[in-house]
Amino acid sequence: MATADHRGELKPRLSWLGLVGFGLVLALLAVALVQARQFALLRHAVQTGDDYSVLTIFQAETEYLRLREQSWRLRLDGLTGAGMAKLREAEARERSALELIDRFRST
DSSP: OEEEOTTSOEEEOOOHHHHHHHHHHHHHHHHHHHHHHHHHHHHHHHHTTOHHHHHHHHHHHHHHHHHHHHHHHHHHHIIIIIOHHHHHHHHHHHHHHHHHHHHHHHO
16 A cells, blocks of 8 residues: 655555565465475485384374374263273373383484
């Protein structure tokens, strides 16, 4: 948007829409840079034959997410009527998921 000054010339004015648009462009640029960095790291890992570690990371992440999902389902069952036994089982699943992450970090 532009406004006229006392001589009738138009000079640009920054509006809220322009400011929000500029912020979105910066956010997209940051996301693109992070994605490019992750792609470069993955490509380097595969080129150096370190795909075993990538596969191990993927398997550990999948197992953690599975255990966490089971834990949340059990918590929901425990809270909706099954009682303390389900909540204890959910706590055990959550602990096993965290132990999996701890074991992976130590290797």
